[in-house]
Structures are given as structure tokens and as C-alpha cells.
Amino acid sequence: MERRSISFNWIVAAILLAIAVIIPFVLEKHPYYVHIFILVFLFGYLSTAWGLVGQSGQLSFGHAVFVGLGGYTSTILFMDYAITPWIGMLAGVIVASVFGIIIGYPTLRLRGPYFALATLAFGLILQTYVVNTQELGPIKLRGAMGLLLPLKNGGDAPAVFQFATKTPYYFIALAMMICAVLLSYLLNRTRIGFYWTAIRSDQDAAESLGINAGKYRLLAFLLSCALTALGGTLWAQYFHYINAERGMALSLSIEIVLVGVVGGWQTISGPMIGAMLIIPISELLRAELGGGFAGLHALIYGLILMGVILWLPRGLNPLVMSGLKCLGDRLWSTNPAVNTPGIVGGSGKVEGR
Amino acid sequence: MVETLISALVAGLLVGGLYAVVAIGLSLIFGIIRVINFAHGSLLMASMYAGFWLWRLCGIDPYLSIVIVVPLAFIGGYGVQHFLIHPMFQRERTYVVEPLGVLLLMAGLDMALANGALLLFKSDFRAVTVPYGAAAIHLGFLTIPITRLILLVISMLLALGLSWLLSRTELGNGIRAVGQNREAAALCGLNVYHTYALTFGLGCAVTGFGGCAMLPFYFVDPSMGLPLAIKSFIIVVLGGLGSIPGALVGGFIIGVVESVGGQFVPATSASIFSLIMFLFIVFFRPKGLMGVLEA
Secondary structure, X not given: OHHHHHHHHHHHHHHHHHHHHHHHHHOOOOHHHHHHHHHXXXXXXXXXXXXXXXXOOOOOOOHXXXXXXXXXXXHHHHHHHOXXXXXXXXXXXXXXXXXXXXXXXXXXXXXXXXXXXXXXXXXXXXXXXXXXXXXXXXXXXXXXXXXXXXXXXXXXXXXXXXXXXXXXXXXXXXXXXXXXXXHHHHHOOOHHHHHHHHHHHOHHHHHHOOOOHHHHHHHHHHHHHHHXXXXXXXXXXXHOEEOHHHHOOHHHHHHHHXXXXXHHOOOOOHHHHHHHHHHHXXXXXXXXXOOOOXXXXXXXXXXXXXXXXXXXXXXXXXXHHHHHHHHHHHHHHOOOOOOOOOOOOOOOOOOOO | OHHHHHHHHHHHHHHHHHHHHHHHHHHHHHHHHOOOOOOHHHHHHHHHHHXXXXXXXXXXXXXXXXXXXXXXXXXXXXXXXXXXHHHHHHHHHHHOOOOHHHHHHHHXXXXXXXXXXXXXXXXXXXXXXXXXXXOEEEEOOEEEEHHXXXXXXXXXXXXXXXXXXXXXXXXXXXXXXXXXXXXXXXXXXXXXXXXXXXXXXXXXXXXXXXXXXXOOOOOEOHHHHHHHHHHHHHHHHHHOOOOHHHHHHHHHHHHHHHHHHOOOOOHHHHHHHHHHHHHHHHHXXXXXXXXXXXX
């Protein structure tokens, strides 16, 4: 029975993947919709990366900074040192990890809110610093102007991560999101994943069994920083622009948190589901309301966040998963070949917890 | 040079009074309820808007509006605890150890308040103009604005008053008992959730008091909350989670560091000092300078 339910989830995943592959060709005439899908994948990716920290039982409020660090590193290397962003994104990973250690090492050993506060403070302070700094030694941060990516060959140069159409970005974002979700899924089946679950559920019990909670939390955080930095490079390359006002902003951190929480905090597929819901809504709101009602957009975000925490503490993930399971049972039970007493009504463990 | 330093020191102490006034309420709420009140800055903003509109529409002096704003802030805080956090606690105590959900809830509340204010009042900076707004004491080369001095005194009085309330009254004993061990307090017959709500209300009332006293010299705008709240978090960690005198001292330290540091490096770089200090404290003495809670 277990086997059936899991294979059904894989079938659903395959169908969704097939649809996702077709979309950019169907919507070739509507780049705006492709853009929305790219954003969905980008935020799905970022929130999945953010969720790794959550799986180890902590909460990061400064993940936008790592988006910014990744994007800034690869873009500055490209602008001033002519290093292709394909390599620059790895440099971004290193920079983000170094900052991750500085923030994570002192705070993740402790219980209580220190880590959440440190990420929050770090985000705000680094953003203020970058916005107000033109040059840091040899590094040209360019202050509030941000970094405008110079286009090579009119923006059609795959060797430097620049593409003429949205389709390659679409597939890169899709692949990154799938990789992140798979990574998170696989990690949950390894020793590290079990340690995270143990630490999250009961730190005392986990430590009494000899698990070094600080170490494994730091591991989760660094992995998360590294993935987020890769997302930052994609961000900079896709928009051809990155600035600290947006790319390191608390509002972006909160958006990442919101997507993760609405989909299902501390679940594997939750961030993906959250992105599919939140990002189109937010884009539609932005397009419909325009600049007329400043604040309404974020007001709705805040209310959604409160509502989900109060009434759906595990997010939409369980709803979607049980919906899928119902659908699976329905489909299977109409198939006479499988409709045997031993199999009908079997409830398998669904993907994600 | 010495004169500049002394002026910077005095300016830092005055700013520190402002930080302390915001941090005291936060520290009380954190120390007792163990909730990181993410929305603290926005609650401050809300009470400052209340004071501003009382002045604008009814011509009530900001210092007089304390009489109206403080009870409102208390009711608001009581309501937040009762209607938002209380249901979370009842659910969380069964299966979640760290109240991270409450943190997210308060982040949502902060967004809703800040952007609700943006929607209602636009992003204009509002200021109250009072006849004594520019009055200052001149001591040699020093110029001390009266309104800031009043806030400094108020911050110290509030810290003293709150400490007295916590250590010398029946209510304070109850609050501290609930903060130390809520199960034991409940066994002794205390209404834990009512006490929590009173504490939250008290923290908000203190903040509202400070907010009104800030009005004569501080601009109100919808996005003022979070930066002040984050600074207060740093102060509360520095002074010691849950310690009221710690919040006062931490506020002065951060104010002075920023102000004196700002003499040597640009002000934006000076703000990095506070983060570095925060990390150092967390690294070497997580319970803070005067902390009562073990990390």
C-alpha cells in the first residue's frame, strides 16, 4: 500500500513536470506569463533553501541578504573582473557561506531567539551599509545605484549567463527548484535529515543522544546560504540588475518566509506550493492595483501570514497532499485491475511530512 | 576634540534614552511571555499616530495625550495577547517547544500594522509643533534640547517604576511568577493567561508613554517601527533578556556607541558597530550584561 501511494505521487510529479516543460512553448506569445512562472520557480527555490533552516528548528529573517550577496558577488566579478557568472555564482556561494558562518556560529549554539534576531539585524545593517557605500577597498559596490549588468552581444551570450529569450531562464529556474526540492527530499532520508527532525522536535532529547545540535543547525544554515546565493546570481542575471534596496531588503526576506510558511513550514514540498499560490496573486495584485494603494499589497501579505499561522499552522501542504491522496484513491479504485480488497482504502505515507 | 567628544557623548545619552524607552517594554514582554514582539515598533508607531492625531484634531499637547494614549495602548496590547497569542499558546504547548510560530505571527502583525498605516496616512513624515519644541538648555558649548532631556528622564522613571511594580506589588509578584514557571504559577492559582495579557498590555502602555514623549521631536511615519524594533532587540540582548535595568543601560550604551562612533566613521558604518557588539555579546555572554535568563 505504501508503494502504491508513493508511486502515485511520482506520477503526479511527472505530469506536473511534463506540463512545466510544455508551458514556455505554449505561452511563447505571452512573455509576461512566462515571467510569472519564472518568479514562481525562483521563489519556490529560494523558499525551499530557506526551509532547510526551518527543518533544523530555527527561523531566518534575513535570507534576502544571501540573495544579495550571491547576486552582488557574481555581478561585481563579471563587471569589474570579467569573470563569467557561471564561475561567479560559485564565488557567491563562498562569500555567502563565510557570512553564514559569522552569523550562524555564535548564534546557532544557543536556544532562544538569538539566531532569528541576528539574521534580522544582519540583514538590515548590511543593506544599509551597501546602499550607502560606493567603494569598499577595491570592490565597487556602487551604493544606492545598484549593479546594472552590462549586456554582452545584446544580452544573447550563454557563456556569460545571458539569454535573449525568457525560455532558458525558465528552464534554469525550474531545474534549480527541482534540484533544491530533491536535495531537501533526499537529505530527509539521510542521517542528517533525521538529526534535523530530532533537533527540531526535542532538542534536549536529541542532545542526550549525542547529536551536536549547533553543528547540524549550522550545516543546515550554510547549505541554505549557499543555495540562496545561487538563487541570487540567477536573480541578477535574469533581471540584468540587482540593488540592495530590493535584493537585500527585509521585504524580500519576509516574502521568502511568507511563501514558505503559507505552503507549509518545515515541509519539503510546502515552499513550492506556497510559491505557486502567493507569487501569481502578488503579481496580479501589483498589476491590478498599480501604485494607487501603497501598502495594500504588503497589508494583505501580513494578514495572510497571520491567518495561516493562526488557522493553518502546517500550511497548505497537508491540504494539497490529502487532496492528492483522495484523487489517487479515487483513480485507483476505478481501475478494476488494482481494485482488490487488500489495496482499496490503503493510506500510504504521503510525500512531505 | 574633547568638546566634540563630550557633545557626542551627551547626544548619545539623549538618543539612548529614546532607545531605552522603546526597549523597556520589549524587554518586559520578552522576559515574561518569552515572545519576541516583532510588532513592537509598529505598536509604538500606532501610539505615536494616536498622539499625533489627538494633537492635530483636538489640539491636545503630546504630553497631555499620554493620559489618553497609554490606556489605549494597554487595551491594544491586552487584545493582541488575548486574541492572537493566547490561541497560539494553547495550541503550541502541546507539541512545539520553541514559540517560533508566535514570532511569525508577530511579523505578520507588524506588516499589517505598518502597511495599514501606510494605506491610511500615506508615507508622509508627520511632526507635532509645540511652542517649547526648540527650547534648550545651554551649558557652555553644550546644547541640550529640553524635550529630549524630558524623554531621558521619563525613560529612567519608567524603568524605575516598572522595576518597583515588578518587585514590590502583588501584580508584579504574579507577573514574575508566571515568567519563571507558568505551570507552577498556574498550580498556585494564578490565572496565567490573564497575567500574560496584563504583561503585554503593560509593555505596550510603557511604549505608548514613551511614544507620546517622543512626539515633540521625533517624526512619525509608517515605516519607523521595524528599524527601532530591531535596535531594541539588540539592546535587549545586550542588556540581558528580560532585565528592565539592562534595557535602560543597553539603550544608553548603544546610543553612545553610535553617537561617538559616528564622529570617526560615517553614520551608516557606525550602525555596523551595534551588530558586531550584538554578535560579541551573543558569543561571549549570551545572557547579556544584566541578564536574568539563562540562554
